[in-house]
Amino acid sequence: MAGGRPRTFDSDAALDGAMEVFWRQGYEGTGISDLLKAMGISNAPSLYNAFGNKEQLFRKVLDRYAEGPAGYIREAFLEPTARAAVSTLLHGAADATTHPDHPRGCITVQGGLACSPGAEAARDELTMRRAAGEAALRERLRQAGQSGELPAGSDPEALARYFTTIYQGIAVQAAGGATREQLHQVVDLAMTVWPQ
Amino acid sequence: MAGGRPRTFDSDAALDGAMEVFWRQGYEGTGISDLLKAMGISNAPSLYNAFGNKEQLFRKVLDRYAEGPAGYIREAFLEPTARAAVSTLLHGAADATTHPDHPRGCITVQGGLACSPGAEAARDELTMRRAAGEAALRERLRQAGQSGELPAGSDPEALARYFTTIYQGIAVQAAGGATREQLHQVVDLAMTVWPQ
DNA sequence: CTAGTTTTTTAGTACTCACTAAAAAACAAC
DNA sequence: GTTGTTTTTTAGTGAGTACTAAAAAACTAG
Numbered sequence A, B: 001m002a003g004g005r006p007r008t009f010d011s012d013a014a015l016d017g018a019m020e021v022f023w024r025q026g027y028e029g030t031g032i033s034d035l036l037k038a039m040g041i042s043n044a045p046s047l048y049n050a051f052g053n054k055e056q057l058f059r060k061v062l063d064r065y066a067e068g069p070a071g072y073i074r075e076a077f078l079e080p081t082a083r084a085a086v087s088t089l090l091h092g093a094a095d096a097t098t099h100p101d102h103p104r105g106c107i108t109v110q111g112g113l114a115c116s117p118g119a120e121a122a123r124d125e126l127t128m129r130r131a132a133g134e135a136a137l138r139e140r141l142r143q144a145g146q147s148g149e150l151p152a153g154s155d156p157e158a159l160a161r162y163f164t165t166i167y168q169g170i171a172v173q174a175a176g177g178a179t180r181e182q183l184h185q186v187v188d189l190a191m192t193v194w195p196q
Numbered sequence C: 001c002t003a004g005t006t007t008t009t010t011a012g013t014a015c016t017c018a019c020t021a022a023a024a025a026a027c028a029a030c
Numbered sequence D: 001g002t003t004g005t006t007t008t009t010t011a012g013t014g015a016g017t018a019c020t021a022a023a024a025a026a027c028t029a030g
Helices: A011-025 A032-039 A044-051 A054-067 A071-076 A082-096 A117-147 A156-175 A180-191 B011-025 B032-039 B044-051 B054-067 B071-076 B082-096 B117-147 B156-175 B180-191
Strands: none
Touching: A011 A032, A011 A044, A011 A054, A032 A044, A032 A054, A044 A054, A054 A071, A054 A117, A071 A082, A082 A117, A082 A156, A082 A180, A117 A156, A156 A180, A156 B156, A156 B180, A180 B156, B011 B032, B011 B044, B011 B054, B032 B044, B032 B054, B044 B054, B054 B071, B054 B117, B071 B082, B082 B117, B082 B156, B082 B180, B117 B156, B156 B180
8 A cells, every 4th residue: 555645735624725715715616726825735636636626625624614614503403402503503603603713694595595507506505404404403393392481372383483483594694794792683573482 | 958868767677676586685796787687777778877886876776765665764763752663663574674575674774784895884884874874763762761761770872782682683584484473472572662 | 145935926717697789580560 | 972970790709618539757565
């Protein structure tokens, strides 16, 4: 077994660089030359050799995003009550979408809602991931309904969709320049919908 | 004064076609060839002659959007109470973003949140228009505060931001496939935040 | 050293991007 | 008819798109 020529760039740092660009410019607004610069890779073939094509790189970036800047989501689901989970989730979104070290907003929204036919696979991947997040919240709220945390007559599905709408609206608000404090205020108002 | 060679396309119909494409594919995902096809124009120079460049055409489309598919917004502000205005606005958004004759979502959100440096002018135009909508709602709610429609201690600015967040979240939800009924349910929940 | 493996480099592919100069065509006024 | 005006058509511009074949370079194992 052999070693081969060593990489001149760090894979994780390169993915972080790619994440930054995709986050700020969206999938379709990001070119291979932008990625090369941000990833610290000198030539296109090195990028394709290491990460596959643009779409595969995008998926790897989304995975890394979920474990890094969006890690607060997984933590939110560890909260003991559904109400605390939602509150942590939304206040976490207010923080993450306005973090000074990252582009504004959320990569799963900013990445691309509308696109040319050639980018539909990437757009659909984003749609899927947003739907997966909403489904996870729906399950958590269903469980809260069964455990008695939610009063009788509550609609866990509708609540999940409502809080997801807030969550996604926050990403748009952040893109428009809303401050962190303003978004936390939005979350506080949104939480008053909680039953009882 | 002379007539000159007559147009072979209808300007309003062409703008409607351009609106459809920009709405479905976003500003950056839309190419001149897409526009030509959708606008019923045979050659690029005819488009440039009639509407200026891509960015100027986009602005004309946004103006037409405001008077057409987003006309419900102006109507909402004619409601006698602020509460009715917000309700009409949000339920109107639920209808408009899921209308079967149009692409999903709202052109001022779908048009582009993140983009390449070359498209920043278009993105900023969208940001400005969203901000203008939020400012109008803020003014309406301030007025409601002064007229006594809102109870003492209410925060019109925070309410305006909250309802705008819902409004923009609805556009993302619609892009993800939410149904009209589901979005109306979201709006009903969102309206329970209304003070008193 | 040689052989094997992986990455980088060089130099390209074919295609699309937004946009335009110049000429031809189709009208109105006279 | 001629002149003036506007639009369409033809034929392009240079720059950028994602991606790749092939060779050179830099490592490890033996």
